[in-house]
Amino acid sequence: MKGKKIVSFLFCLLSLKSYSYMNVSPLIFDKRIDNGGEVQEYYVTNALSHKTSYRIYLEKGNENDMSEWIEYYPRNLNLEAGETGKVKLYIEAPENTKDGEYTAILGVKEVNTPNVERGGNLSIYTNLKIELAGFVGDLKPQIEVEDIKVENNQLSMKIINKGEIRTKLEVFLENSKESEKYLGSIRLLKGYEKIFLTKISTEIKKGSKVCLRSLNGELIKEIEMKGEK
Template sequence: MKFKSSFFLFFFLLTSVSFAYINVYPLSFDQRIDSMGGVKDFILTNTTNKVIKYQINILKNDDTNDMTSWTEIYPRTLTLKPGAKGEIKMYTRAPKGTVLGEYSTILNIKELEVPKERRNKKNSVDVFTNLKIKLYGYVGKLDSSISLKNIKVFKGKNISNIKLNGVLKNESLRRVNLEIVLADSNEKNSILISETKLKKGEEIDLSNLKVFKDSRDEDKNYSKLEYIYIYEKGAGKFLKKEKIGS
């Protein structure tokens, strides 16, 4: 799966550099934002060995359908010790009468210098990370819909040999986050083999998807996995089932 996120590194290296990066999950919003609005929690983790202060903002982007002015974020700053986690809450509610469709904003998380930490360092320069994540919401009951063409799955003896072929298209009026599963006719003995995120109207060749290779599934009985199932991730909604043969 690909997401539009940008990293800007500030300050040049002098004698030694302490690298830091921003670890946040999830990387998507994908909520219906009309009526009661959409809410999502993001977990920010400090995976470094130093105290880090984060500045959190919502930024307007170049899209015509921008939802920044309708979006609230809390808190605006977080200071986390090494290994600590913090929660960011985002709420978006579109005004009544907003045109149906997909809308977006940018979640901006920036590392800031902690003065106390700075005084404890000598001959070093920190590299601060500025992360921008484009997030999407939608107005209206925009059902998810996909199509599959020329689907073929080559299974081989184990998961390491699985290959996907065919064309997958998002027929929805919004982006969708998909899970691709192999299973039998009763959806038992199943295995998640890939994930992908498609923009509105986007079409991809399945052969370009990364197939998960989990050693825990090496001993699965692949002879009975004769169907491919596609679900909308997060919503748990079933979208498509195709027989693939042995």
């Protein structure tokens, strides 16, 4: 006798946006949660060919947990094929919370839908988990840049996050008398480092500057280049 097997796949969505069974957006919550808190809406799309139910839940973060500060609704979604539902979160840190980064996990789990038959002996139920990061206090990114160089029309540099919060940076090239050129973006967890590598079509001259900015345009780091020649 063949037993019905249930396989649960767990995906980390820091880098994965969608796949065959479910689409969820946005995937990143990096926001300040004191001084009135923050609201975020998440959109869940049923990518299957039949009606599907989802359970929305929270789990504790790995450190400095903020799951108890989160209000959210609905707790369940019932979506027809191709339909998109909305989940609304409100997060506010209590007064006198210590400055720093706090985390929690938002889960979206496919559950058995009554009166819907699933063919075959193998049923795949999807369980997505998204890490939420909230910040308390007027914390600024602390970024260091090492080993910056230009070779074969490629700009590379090591970017190190030495601050207390994760951050996303946009990279620009400034040349004298030319408009600023966007080179790309990079996201760093606190304590992490990454290599930023991109092709460039503009000559880097002596005095050119590589600028790292926050998403709101604030200058975080500026490096003056020696030029390619």
